[in-house]
Amino acid sequence: MKRALVIILVLALAVSLLAGCGQNASQSSGQNSEKASEQNSGQGKPQGETKAGKMRIALIVKSTGNPFMEKMADGFKTAVEEGGNEAILKAPDQPTAEAQIQMIEELIAQKVNAIAVSANDPDALQPALQKAMKDGIKVLSLDSAVNAESRMVHIQQADPERIGRIQIQAAYEMIGGEGQIAVLSATSQATNQNTWIQWMKEELKDPKYAKMELVKVAYGDDLRDKSVSETEGLLKSYPNLKAIIAPTTVGIAAAGKVLTDKGLKGKVYLTGLGLPSEMAEYIESGVCPWMYLWNPIDLGYLAGCAANALVKGDITGKAGEKFTAGKLGEREVIQVGDGTEIMLGDPFKFDKSNIEEWKNVY
């Protein structure tokens, strides 16, 4: 009697689980009955292809709740589906490497054909990604790179040197060339932000910046609340602060909010990399005179096209290869440092004159 009750309850749980997550999980194995025969043939080559002969291409972003990442994933999905393949989108709930490692393991077990990742740590993903490549999975990074040994190619949004230097030049113009500035970054492991900050420091070595001082690099971990408290901390610790540079969309939006609430418009200037839709009010109000970004949708789209080309065998990630990236036209794989990259384009400047037209785009 009790046993029966227990079994009924367990079955009820099972059914609710199936109903709960069966609907929106993008799974290739909806029909259990047909698959049942294959279950015991776990070994062997990646079958990879779904029934329709599609390739399965996965994207792992930095974390959930990051608008930039969501836009990037949209572009990625569009490109993958244009190429006639299936996109799997994954987002960890914390911006950590350990969460991404676990997701990579899951994708290897699913025998996907390609994994694109925006890394929370350049080196920590290496063992997992190398394991994937050994299993014949194509690996690429975008936005935030993994080290050259753990990828075939990286999709670079814009020349990191340009991105870093241009933000210091912007701050220089805003504050008239003298005063304290601070940087509000994402996580301390973020590959892309760290590269840009290096170039910022490089630019600051120019004698023309003799009167400008970078007092601190703070880390908001791409979490809204931590970015807000880090900004408040900066303002408290450095009452003479003249500018904040936030090379991350979550950070710049949080800093814009804090500066607006504290009525520091015109006292502390804000610049960096932000989404026009989120930053429109601060650009219009003058809290952030201007900022830069590229199109995250296009960045995701380019990565999706590159992934399509990789699984089809059009490119292998060697320098000098060319492929057609859908609506973006032809792109070339170039050698940068130890690894190869595909460039999206230059950073784009958003200010009062053009924010109106862009704020509804992304």
Added chain:
Amino acid sequence: MLVLIFIVINVINSNLSPYYLDAAQLLDATMAFLDKAFIVLPMTFVIILGDIDISVASTVALSAVIMAVTYNHGVSMVLAMIICLLVGTVCGFINGYLIVKFKELSAVIVTLSTMIIYRGIAYIILKDQAAGKFPTWYQFLGWGKIGGIPLILIVFSIFAILFGLLLHKTTFGRRVYAMGNNITACRFSGVEVDKIKVIIYTLTGFMSAVTALFLTSRMGSTRPNVAIGYELDVIATVVLGGVSSAGGKGRIIGPIISVFLIGFLRYGLGLINVPSQELLIIIGLLLIFAVMIPNLKINTKNLKFIK
């Protein structure tokens, strides 16, 4: 009961995803969740006592950070690993000492304070930076396999057997149960209550440091904010394993099964790409459900009496 859920989950998983039933992949999957499992073993003792220790995740972070920093200052890796274990042990000992010294403070308050303190120290040491660049052989700890079986699984099995024997086959274990049921009676009958408590908390700290070793090895570097939320995962696992938080009840096998149950559930749902937020909801439901079942059984008994 738990075994039943475990089997059901495995059956569901294999139905949901054709990729699930693959022995090698399943073994690999254990690497992803076994790091926390080391803390589950001593935590079972703590919960049987009727206490709780929520400082374990901070202990993990502090041990890992100190290990990385000492290694980066030129200490050999082996010594740094020993230092890591020592740090964890000391953290655990401090918890135990405070709890027995100040009887008017409950365990939850003491470990809440040390949870904040330990992570605070880790932040002071490293600020927001990461530390790492460990030697290559250290990676073997988290990623290595011996004869196809992950090293972490082997080590966990050894610890599981040791803790199981300690709880079920020794006087020490029997006294832990007795203390969980009635600590005052134990004190009057001459059981060294305080000593046993300190030993258990120290063990918990030590095992947190073991977790730190494996976690850091998998990550390749460490930061002050690693292992956030581990304490709740660990406590959830123990409770799901049928150990009553009121103390005095439960067997070590329960939490061990539930480690694998939650682990494979996460893995299986990950395989069909369930978004991470929904995954948390499902695990929460499972917890409530598993804790509810034994109580439902009691109700049916009562119903029979009425009939």
